[in-house]
Amino acid sequence: xxxxxxxxxRPFRGLAAFLGTEVLVQAHEELAMATSMVVQVVLLVFVWxxxxxxxxxALVGAVLFSMFAMxxxxxxxxxxxxxxxxxxxxxxxxxxxxxxxxxxISAGVLLVYLAPVVVVAVLATVxxxxxxxxxxxxxxxxxxxxxxxxxxxxxxxxxxxxNRAIWAYSSLFFNxxxxxxxxxxxxxxxxxxxxxxxxLMPPSAAAxxxxxxxxxxTLTHAELLLAAGGLAGExxxxxxxxxxxxxxxxxxx
Amino acid sequence: MAAVRSRTRAGRAAVSMSGxxxxxxxxxxxxRSKGGPPVEALAGVTMRVARGERVALLGRNGAGKTTFLRIxxxxxxxTSGTIEVFGCxxxxxxxxxxxxxxxxxxxxxPFFHLTPRxxxxxxxxxxxxxxxxxxxxxxxxxxxxxLTEFADRxxxxxxxxxxxRTMVATVIATEAPLLFLDEPTIGMDPxxxxxxxxxxxxxxxxxxxxxxxxxxxxxADALSQRLYIVDRGTVLVEGTAEDLKRxxxxxxxxLLPQGAAEVERFRSFGSCVPDGESLTVIASPERLGELxxxxxxSHLTATVGPVTLEEAFLRVVGRSINED
Numbered sequence: 001x002x003x004x005x006x007x008x009x010r011p012f013r014g015l016a017a018f019l020g021t022e023v024l025v026q027a028h029e030e031l032a033m034a035t036s037m038v039v040q041v042v043l044l045v046f047v048w049x050x051x052x053x054x055x056x057x058a059l060v061g062a063v064l065f066s067m068f069a070m071x072x073x074x075x076x077x078x079x080x081x082x083x084x085x086x087x088x089x090x091x092x093x094x095x096x097x098x099x100x101x102x103x104x105i106s107a108g109v110l111l112v113y114l115a116p117v118v119v120v121a122v123l124a125t126v127x128x129x130x131x132x133x134x135x136x137x138x139x140x141x142x143x144x145x146x147x148x149x150x151x152x153x154x155x156x157x158x159x160x161x162x163n164r165a166i167w168a169y170s171s172l173f174f175n176x177x178x179x180x181x182x183x184x185x186x187x188x189x190x191x192x193x194x195x196x197x198x199x200l201m202p203p204s205a206a207a208x209x210x211x212x213x214x215x216x217x218t219l220t221h222a223e224l225l226l227a228a229g230g231l232a233g234e235x236x237x238x239x240x241x242x243x244x245x246x247x248x249x250x251x252x253x
Numbered sequence: 254m255a256a257v258r259s260r261t262r263a264g265r266a267a268v269s270m271s272g273x274x275x276x277x278x279x280x281x282x283x284x285r286s287k288g289g290p291p292v293e294a295l296a297g298v299t300m301r302v303a304r305g306e307r308v309a310l311l312g313r314n315g316a317g318k319t320t321f322l323r324i325x326x327x328x329x330x331x332t333s334g335t336i337e338v339f340g341c342x343x344x345x346x347x348x349x350x351x352x353x354x355x356x357x358x359x360x361x362x363p364f365f366h367l368t369p370r371x372x373x374x375x376x377x378x379x380x381x382x383x384x385x386x387x388x389x390x391x392x393x394x395x396x397x398x399x400l401t402e403f404a405d406r407x408x409x410x411x412x413x414x415x416x417x418r419t420m421v422a423t424v425i426a427t428e429a430p431l432l433f434l435d436e437p438t439i440g441m442d443p444x445x446x447x448x449x450x451x452x453x454x455x456x457x458x459x460x461x462x463x464x465x466x467x468x469x470x471x472x473a474d475a476l477s478q479r480l481y482i483v484d485r486g487t488v489l490v491e492g493t494a495e496d497l498k499r500x501x502x503x504x505x506x507x508l509l510p511q512g513a514a515e516v517e518r519f520r521s522f523g524s525c526v527p528d529g530e531s532l533t534v535i536a537s538p539e540r541l542g543e544l545x546x547x548x549x550x551s552h553l554t555a556t557v558g559p560v561t562l563e564e565a566f567l568r569v570v571g572r573s574i575n576e577d
Binding site: 013014017018020021024025026027028029081084085086087089090091092093094095096097250251252253 | 329
């Protein structure tokens with residue numbers, strides 16, 4: 001028996017090697033990396049021109065939006081290698097676990113596209129005078145937003161058979177949920193009646209929590225609880241669901 | 254069907270490296286889509302593949318070859334019936350089967366932004382093989398697929414045939430006990446195809462089992478030790494290429510490009526297969542002279558050659574393998 005006989009269904013088996021593959025693959029996309037911050041920079045310029053006093057809120061929002069937008073890249077990458085390359089079959093019909101495949105793509109996107117986000121985060125730290133605790137909170141919330149968006153991106157990628165349809169829907173989804181709610185602008189400017197809705201959306205929930213902590217918005221206890229509980233539940237729940245879904249969709253029906 | 258269900262419930266979930274590499278019993282697959290009628294891609298396929306064998310599934314496009322391969326390689330669930338790999342039920346315990354198989358998907362392409370060397374090495378590492386083993390096997394597979402010269406060029410710069418060779422090399426390097434190859438030599442030049450065939454023969458000599466699909470008759474003839482001809486989701490015939498050629502009823506084929514209209518004149522010489530305007534007559538060498546006399550009297554040109562798998566396929570399926 002030449003194949004590793006110890007090979008068994010272990011969650012995340014083969015993750016490190018597949019993650020390395022994905023990082024290698026995506027690190028060649030220099031142009032995509034360079035353009036990954038275009039929307040954020042444009043919105044930051046708008047805010048700077050219209051109201052320089054809100055640039056701190058917008059910088060923090062740009063970090064969170066960037067993490068949310070990574071889900072769109074996960075969606076595109078997972079769909080591309082499944083639909084165009086069919087190389088997914090090579091990996092899924094192997095000892096590599098389906099969970100490792102999903103997380104490998106997601107973490108590969110994160111590692112390759114993280115550098116410009118860190119630059120914006122450093123800028124936010126300087127401009128807003130974030131404390132170590134604030135930075136820790138920002139990192140935690142950013143991680144939760146990434147987890148939800150990567151999970152959503154992967155699950156969506158399995159629903160399409162044509163990349164052209166994906167381009168349209170992914171752009172719509174991630175921009176509507178990432179730009180429209182109060183991510184780049186203060187939570188207090190959003191209509192009161194619709195606030196519970198945006199507190200259930202990962203990027204705006206994270207932004208609202210941070211704005212509350214930094215004193216840029218006033219949140220009631222209920223609102224803070226809804227945002228934090230919602231984000232925690234969504235990130236854990238969606239990650240668990242995406243892991244289950246990755247396993248389930250290895251085999252077509 | 255009751256027997257099938259009962260067997261499925263009791264299906265084995267432990268891998269055994271003795272006995273058959275693959276067996277399927279009454280395997281069915283029905284695709285259902287919204288708004289369209291269900292399509293039966295497999296209509297009860299029963300198949301056996303012994304360890305160390307090279308077996309080809311031969312059939313026209315849409316015959317069900319890829320569906321069978323996808324079910325066997327744990328990528329698709331069957332509608333009913335059973336399929337086992339090394340004695341382990343594929344449907345019940347796919348994760349136990351996966352360490353023992355490797356798949357070249359149909360029309361699969363390597364990552365464009367990896368070199369063939371990176372592609373093969375990283376795939377072996379993702380399968381759990383060690384660094385040194387992966388390195389050695391990568392170099393070996395590159396050499397066997399004549400890819401050494403291109404080993405460090407990004408796949409995006411390679412030709413279609415070179416990319417396909419990279420895919421085959423990736424899977425060959427695993428040395429998995431059971432390899433599934435879906436149209437492995439598509440897009441390759443004749444020289445590269447022969448390299449692939451030789452590598453696959455070497456693998457089976459070293460104990461691996463190979464199940465491949467192809468619609469290249471020469472590939473099935475040259476490579477497979479046994480083949481299954483499938484059409485419309487059903488196995489029509491199974492045997493060696495020589496068995497199938499013998500079953501045609503003669504050792505010579507006489508092609509009469511304008512002979513279809515004169516089919517009745519040739520019936521007494523052997524089996525006649527009209528195809529458009531042309532007519533193929535399968536004949537024995539003893540009656541060839543007489544047949545040629547009839548052709549000349551009918552003002553027909555004729556070419557004579559040995560019977561190939563093509564005639565066997567035509568006789569079994571009733572249509573050419575390339576006919577849509």
